[in-house]
Amino acid sequence: MEIELKGTGVAMVTPFNEDKTVDYNGLSNLIEYLIDGGVEFLVSMGTTGESVVLSNDEKQKIVAFSKNKINGRVPFVLGIGGNNTFNVVSQIKSTDFSGIDAILSVSPAYNKPTQAGIYQHFKVISEACPTNIILYNVPGRTSSNMTAETILSLANDFDNIVAVKEASGDLDQIMQILRDKPDSFKVLSGDDALTLPMIFMGAEGVISVQAMVQPKEFSEMVRQGLAGNIGQARALHYPQLKVIDHLFAEGNPAGVKACLKIKGVCEEYVRLPLTSISRTRYNQLKDLLIKGNN
Numbered sequence: 244m245e246i247e248l249k250g251t252g253v254a255m256v257t258p259f260n261e262d263k264t265v266d267y268n269g270l271s272n273l274i275e276y277l278i279d280g281g282v283e284f285l286v287s288m289g290t291t292g293e294s295v296v297l298s299n300d301e302k303q304k305i306v307a308f309s310k311n312k313i314n315g316r317v318p319f320v321l322g323i324g325g326n327n328t329f330n331v332v333s334q335i336k337s338t339d340f341s342g343i344d345a346i347l348s349v350s351p352a353y354n355k356p357t358q359a360g361i362y363q364h365f366k367v368i369s370e371a372c373p374t375n376i377i378l379y380n381v382p383g384r385t386s387s388n389m390t391a392e393t394i395l396s397l398a399n400d401f402d403n404i405v406a407v408k409e410a411s412g413d414l415d416q417i418m419q420i421l422r423d424k425p426d427s428f429k430v431l432s433g434d435d436a437l438t439l440p441m442i443f444m445g446a447e448g449v450i451s452v453q454a455m456v457q458p459k460e461f462s463e464m465v466r467q468g469l470a471g472n473i474g475q476a477r478a479l480h481y482p483q484l485k486v487i488d489h490l491f492a493e494g495n496p497a498g499v500k501a502c503l504k505i506k507g508v509c510e511e512y513v514r515l516p517l518t519s520i521s522r523t524r525y526n527q528l529k530d531l532l533i534k535g536n537n
């Protein structure tokens with residue numbers, strides 16, 4: 244179950260047509276755009292993929308299409324998570340894991356479980372899952388932080404829990420994980436703006452949204468950072484911050500879908516309750532991406 248979780252992973256959007264059906268031509272374009280851009284692995288069915296507004300049938304078709312299109316060229320990670328532990332297990336048991344290298348599983352949202360509850364949730368998932376598991380800690384969305392102690396316990400206790408996507412923004416917590424983790428356990432940034440600082444602290448990569456907009460620049464920044472080339476990495480990092488600031492200002496993935504439309508990759512349509520970004524913001528992003536004022 245080895246997987247090289249290092250470098251730039253991308254949390255892919257699900258492109259939609261104007262009638263809000265899944266746009267498979269757009270998804271094909273996106274996969275090629277990202278692989279051509281040099282990213283190291285791809286992630287489907289996460290928050291950025293609007294998985295919560297997709298039917299089970301749509302999810303299955305998107306995953307099958309993505310696996311076929313990727314065709315083993317880069318590792319493929321599938322988002323399977325939720326706040327109903329046994330429903331997550333049911334999803335795992337009904338999934339064809341051929342062509343899937345790992346799952347990304349978010350800490351339970353809304354329920355606000357204790358740390359013991361979070362540990363038991365992932366214990367049950369680990370015992371049911373036939374492949375690698377990347378934990379996802381994103382308190383801004385779940386209203387519940389998975390502490391360093393819980394993450395480290397899971398990393399030490401279960402061989403198939405191989406990494407964490409850390410989006411707490413708490414550098415003290417992240418440093419504790421990096422200091423005390425098993426050697427084989429990977430820490431991946433879940434915050435685009437903090438990716439380079441986290442790499443300098445010892446993180447091994449990122450699962451990014453911004454890398455979907457500028458895959459060549461972002462993935463090269465990560466590679467330079469991992470190589471210890473501070474000056475080169477920093478020169479790529481700072482110009483992208485202006486884009487990142489606008490990218491999330493009116494919600495994710497509305498911002499990144501607007502960027503992909505500007506780039507000619509796919510359309511910007513999202514499903515309710517999300518809405519497209521304002522035209523003012525759209526034009527600001529267009530200025531940054533097309534006119535090069537970044």
